[in-house]
Amino acid sequence: EVQLVESGGGLVQPGGSLRLSCVASGFTFSSYSMNWVRQAPGKGLEWVSYISTYSSTIYYADSVKGRFTISRDNAKNSLSLQMNSLRDEDTAVYYCARHDQWLKYWGQGTLVTVSS
């Protein structure tokens, strides 16, 4: 059974940093690209970032480019999102999702709240 489990969310002040993690199981992690997708309270889905299987290709949404860094450790079946210079508008549930062209498998999400 494919499982994606996010962690690392919490309350952070504007301008602060946070690192999210996503641990994968039930499939060969190194064979799949991965994404981070977020959802602000009461809002729709917003794609954040994409990373290819061996990290050679990385893309970011314009809203987070230069502030967020996606990475992965295939040996640990782990995906990360380093978030710096956080803003109020980054408040959201952050999901990791496996990239199969479509996003078939999602984690349960981790809540990030940016507030003073």
Place this chain on the structure above:
Amino acid sequence: SYVLTQPPSVSVAPGQTARITCGGNNIGTKSVHWYQQKPGQAPVLVVYADSDRPSGIPERFSGSNSGNTATLTISRVEAGDEADYYCQVWDSSSDHVVFGGGTKLTVL
């Protein structure tokens, strides 16, 4: 960047057919995927590659894509289908995953 436009809401009586549209420039040339999201839950893929269904998704869910509009059709709507629905494509010109704004399906 590529924009996908969905109606904010669609309402349908139980047993009827719901159609949720997703508009985009020449979207018929792209592969469209649809997700269902219920409150407090992660999204669930219900249609991929325009019209294919993942295992476990009822045949009542179907999709089509042509011209500037993709459509998710839910036949014989049930109360349990009430949820938000999102369309999604990969925009190769910007190398971005793109989501539509979402449509809230209300079962009357």
